[in-house]
Amino acid sequence: MERSLALIALFAALIAALGLIPKFALAFGVPITAQSLGVMLCGTILGARRGALAVLLFLLLVAMGLPLLAGGRGGLGLFVSPTAGFLIGFPLAAFAAGWITERWRSVPLGIASGVAAAVGGILVLYAFGVTGMAIVLDKSWGEAALLITAFLPGDAIKAVLAGLITAALARARPRAVLSRL
Amino acid sequence: MISLTSPVETRAHGWPAGAKLATLCAATMVLFAMQSLTLHLVAFGACLALYAAPGWVFLRAGLRRLWILWPFVGLIAVWHLITGAPQDGAIIALRMLSAVGLANLVTMTTRLSDMIAVIRWLATPLRRVGLSTRALELAIALMIRFTPVLVEKGTHLSRAWRTRSPKGVNWRIVMPFTLLAIDDAEHVADALKARGGLAPGAAER
Amino acid sequence: MILKEATPRMTDSTAPALDLVGVSLRLDGRMVLDTLTLRAQERRIGIVGRNGAGKSTLARLIAGLEEPQEGALSVFGVNVARDRAKALRTVGILFQNPDHQIIFPTVDEEINFGLRQMGLSKDEAATRTTAMLEQFGKSHWAGAPVATLSQGQKQLLCLMAVLAMAPRLIVLDEPLSGLDIPTRLQLTRYLDAAPATLVHISHDPVALAGYERVIWLSDGRLREDGPATKVLSAFTREMEQLGGRDDISDLAG
């Protein structure tokens, strides 16, 4: 119980720490950021439920006004900005990544978690992100989807990294990879 | 970014945390609504004055924490100079500096326990319907704790590296740092458990 | 059933301070503690043994942070690993490494936390924190960031945090190792006078000199167990003999 709690808090802090890596602002208001790597890792390492909880914890503090999003942003205002869809999608992305990592055990962990990170952090997350952008920027779903291709190369790299890190951690500290306990 | 401790005890440490947070919330909303460069200059000046009020040591600590924003300010400046809208750029940069500056001010002058008391108060409806909010309160406390502690541990790690290497840290530090973070979480879990942790009965008040 | 006998449901005032029956613990496939059986009523219990003998692991078991894979363990009749709420008032632990113990960023929050966990109100906890700091002449530490304390200062802070909670039994894992001489002397007197039962782990036989009972662990097993005078003299003799060998390679572990 205490272990789960500490690890959830740690991963929420990890997302915040990744926010220190400078984001790259794009004209339509959704930045390229390293923080979605943190979201993927929450899922692949902590598993579906705890991973989603870690992301929710992070979002709660962002909503409280702590400047934890890349570039030192925070506050309730973000949840009505172009980036809102992504923020809402974050916990579900972690959940999806965790769900797949937990269940897909027939391939090596590195591959399973890499694919899981891609499904959660790209497929699921983009679905929410595009919807959010379409609403806030008053664009059609197709137009918004087109804008979002700018994220693909970066997010593919993040998914690979998530797979590598998860596998390395499983070797060094198997007990910490809650998604596979 | 959230480092909770201030080098000196200020008068603001005694103010109620809820009021400080509410004011911060309101101030941030105003900042985002304001579109005038003059007003933003005034707001930023006021923010600096708040930092200066408790004295030189506090001001220096506060400015050091704001300094990490310079890449963003630089990026915004370059971008808006290229696009030919320097005034917009100045507004965005100032708004960011003021907003982060104020948020840091609140965190620097508010004890973690006071911050959590606010969350606890906000979560009152959950307890009314019989849910325990203890885990939530602890999770927030721990998350806020991890950020500065990880920075500190990272400092120790890069120091250890420098004692044995003429060059600075490289990518090989990633895994050691990850393990260090995980181990720290394990130690926190133990330390927490040793003092009652989430046990029912512990800390129900 | 043995288990039931060793771990009655209620805190029992007649139950022995420590009661271990055939306790074993394996970590990552390594037998770290091997069928320990021991029952102690004494108020001052010392634990000695070489590096890697299993002392800190035993400390964790006594504090209820780990559950034995075999056997049963209780402290004043409380099954400390299971009944965590009761364990809080029964046993406290000072970790060997202060960095493993400190959770919060400032000195007063660290002491305060345990008190709040015990159910004290905000005001009561604050009062007791202040009193504790004052008693140790450290009032000026109150809001100080823990990160700026020296190693010995951190150790003292950890000790204050444990003592403030006033549990019936305190496990001290090398409490004096990083402290300066005056602090060590004064703290020894303070601990000697403390009402709690102490389980004190140390590499320094002198620190355990007046103890009623000393347990010598060796490779996870009970090597000797008895009054301080007897066990410590046998221990010291063997350690010095081992240390006298000129072969650096005969180090523990």
Next chain:
Amino acid sequence: MILKEATPRMTDSTAPALDLVGVSLRLDGRMVLDTLTLRAQERRIGIVGRNGAGKSTLARLIAGLEEPQEGALSVFGVNVARDRAKALRTVGILFQNPDHQIIFPTVDEEINFGLRQMGLSKDEAATRTTAMLEQFGKSHWAGAPVATLSQGQKQLLCLMAVLAMAPRLIVLDEPLSGLDIPTRLQLTRYLDAAPATLVHISHDPVALAGYERVIWLSDGRLREDGPATKVLSAFTREMEQLGGRDDISDLAG
């Protein structure tokens, strides 16, 4: 110019082991080391002082991990804070807390790292790592995960990693505090015989008994400086007198 004199560009075989001229260090606005001036040629230098006196901070300065805000510091003529490549062969440090020193997850990686950084080839480094482990009778530790070592075992590992690099001067921050008696005795003999210059920080005057020079720090200032016999007896007398007071609140810091 004083600075130039105190820190000549080349490693100078006649330069004193330690050369501090008016060294001050302020951390977060607090004066932690206050205009220290000291020049030492001795091969065995001890440092004593109360908790929070600034011993570990001085150790970091000597190891070149921190730069003095005022004054100049050199080790065997090397400006250790600036000239990191040379510093590596000149000075090594054993941190007070092994957790602050260990970087890598396995024992052999940890020892190997420093050797590789010194420019040894892969094979040479591996050979020296194996030899070091063997010399201390710890060959079986080679691939072991550091996380499973006990505190004392970690301390020993840190020491092996420093010794393997064979720097001219080694700063030891309480190297013996967590070690068992035999290890302590054997290591003391081993260190006594080591060719390196030692700067040994300790709370235990006995550990510094035979030293040629002992420095007593107090509140970041040089309190006394001279041969071990003289400084240690004054130090011990004052410490025991302080410790004899019945007032627990007279603790350091």
